[in-house]
Amino acid sequence: MGWFGRNEHDEERLSAYLDGELDARQAESVERHLASCHSCTALMDELRDVHAMLSDLPELEPPRSFVLGPEYAQEPSRPAAAPPRRFTFAMAPAAALAVFVALVLVDVGNFSTSNDGALETVALRAMEREADADDLQAAGAASMAPPAMDAAEGPTTAGGVGAAPAEADGAGEAARTNDEEPSIANAGTLSTAEEPRPGIDPVIEPTQRESDDGAGLSTLRILQIVALVALLASGFYVFALPRFTRGGSQP
Amino acid sequence: MNPHVTSVDDRPSRARQGDLSAFNELVIEHQTLVYNLCYRMLGQAQAAEDSTQEAFVAAWRNIASLRGENFRPWILRIAANLCRDELRRRVRRPSSSLDCALEAGVPEPPDDDPDPEDTALTSELRDRLQAALMQLPENQRTAVVLCDVEGLDYTEIATLMRTSLGTVKSRIARGRLKLREILRREPELLPGRFRPEP
Numbered sequence: 001m002g003w004f005g006r007n008e009h010d011e012e013r014l015s016a017y018l019d020g021e022l023d024a025r026q027a028e029s030v031e032r033h034l035a036s037c038h039s040c041t042a043l044m045d046e047l048r049d050v051h052a053m054l055s056d057l058p059e060l061e062p063p064r065s066f067v068l069g070p071e072y073a074q075e076p077s078r079p080a081a082a083p084p085r086r087f088t089f090a091m092a093p094a095a096a097l098a099v100f101v102a103l104v105l106v107d108v109g110n111f112s113t114s115n116d117g118a119l120e121t122v123a124l125r126a127m128e129r130e131a132d133a134d135d136l137q138a139a140g141a142a143s144m145a146p147p148a149m150d151a152a153e154g155p156t157t158a159g160g161v162g163a164a165p166a167e168a169d170g171a172g173e174a175a176r177t178n179d180e181e182p183s184i185a186n187a188g189t190l191s192t193a194e195e196p197r198p199g200i201d202p203v204i205e206p207t208q209r210e211s212d213d214g215a216g217l218s219t220l221r222i223l224q225i226v227a228l229v230a231l232l233a234s235g236f237y238v239f240a241l242p243r244f245t246r247g248g249s250q251p
Numbered sequence: 252m253n254p255h256v257t258s259v260d261d262r263p264s265r266a267r268q269g270d271l272s273a274f275n276e277l278v279i280e281h282q283t284l285v286y287n288l289c290y291r292m293l294g295q296a297q298a299a300e301d302s303t304q305e306a307f308v309a310a311w312r313n314i315a316s317l318r319g320e321n322f323r324p325w326i327l328r329i330a331a332n333l334c335r336d337e338l339r340r341r342v343r344r345p346s347s348s349l350d351c352a353l354e355a356g357v358p359e360p361p362d363d364d365p366d367p368e369d370t371a372l373t374s375e376l377r378d379r380l381q382a383a384l385m386q387l388p389e390n391q392r393t394a395v396v397l398c399d400v401e402g403l404d405y406t407e408i409a410t411l412m413r414t415s416l417g418t419v420k421s422r423i424a425r426g427r428l429k430l431r432e433i434l435r436r437e438p439e440l441l442p443g444r445f446r447p448e449p
Contacts, residue, residue, distance in 0.1 A: 053380055
């Protein structure tokens with residue numbers, strides 16, 4: 001094999017040869033080439049020089065001992081807490097999916113019934129969700145939660161009304177343990193506050209009824225979109241993002 | 252120590268079960284290695300000390316994630332990641348001229364243990380070499396320090412840096428050549444055998 005000039009492959013190959021990282025066949029090929037190529041021989045010398053200088057750097061003595069004191073003896077209980085946290089966090093996409101499905105079913109139920117009573121119930125629930133979501137947005141804005149988690153909390157709070165409470169609590173707890181912000185912890189309690197607020201209901205209800213009849217962008221539709229975004233965002237955070245985070249605490 | 256102890260080191264598994272003294276034995280065994288990695292990566296004695304401390308604390312708190320792996324690559328990965336994070340923090344902060352001076356060329360810590368046999372490198376050259384290291388991109392610096400200073404092989408480095416062998420090979424080669432290029436700018440610093448031919 002003849003090399004007619006330097007390219008990246010040559011340099012890498014010589015560097016790997018220097019470190020003994022080539023197999024026998026490749027090493028032999030390099031040696032044969034070096035016997036006749038001045039350019040690569042010079043490059044080899046340069047690589048050897050740098051390697052020698054670096055390995056000649058003295059090993060520094062640590063300035064002190066880094067042994068952990070007895071106050072750290074209590075802490076191994078925390079790693080036990082870590083897996084449940086990951087488990088709870090992984091529930092967020094499942095919870096968001098459940099909420100999204102619930103909202104779609106409500107929508108389906110909405111169209112399949114022409115009963116005013118059903119419409120009114122849906123409007124009432126949608127309006128409560130909106131009120132809760134507004135409160136949660138205000139709480140979320142005050143915290144330092146990433147935007148995706150804010151979106152996740154809207155439907156999970158709303159989910160406390162329509163979907164199974166256990167899932168909403170799980171997702172709420174996921175938000176809580178993930179963020180550890182007291183304002184986000186309120187999301188769990190907000191979801192259980194289902195009573196309509198006297199000041200708000202009379203104003204919103206007529207508008208909600210009209211928008212639910214038509215094909216416009218109703219509150220329900222908005223919540224479905226938010227739930228879908230939350231589903232995608234939480235799925236990304238749980239499944240895709242860990243690949244980009246540092247590996248220090250992962251095997 | 253029990254003279255009949257097998258070659259299998261049970262300290263990592265004992266540490267995982269919450270045995271702090273087993274963990275601390277591993278700390279003592281690896282702290283020089285970790286400190287040197289941090290120093291060569293960060294170029295400052297205080298930062299190296301802080302990152303070393305942080306690495307061992309983080310390791311203890313995440314000891315559950317040390318499974319079949321050996322302790323050495325695991326702790327080095329934690330330390331290298333912390334150094335990388337620290338370097339990125341430095342980039343984001345507006346750097347004062349003092350920061351630049353500190354990063355460009357820092358004398359080694361005063362309590363450096365002089366090796367009487369180390370006649371090849373003058374103190375000035377050591378400083379220049381460290382300053383040259385600081386000019387490498389962080390990935391190349393990590394790979395070169397792990398290979399040439401700490402003596403890890405390519406497979407260990409690839410596992411540690413979570414990348415391929417080819418990438419490791421490339422980073423080491425490019426890092427070395429860049430160092431050579433930087434040092435060539437002041438050839439009078441280099442000992443005779445290192446000086447470029449005319």
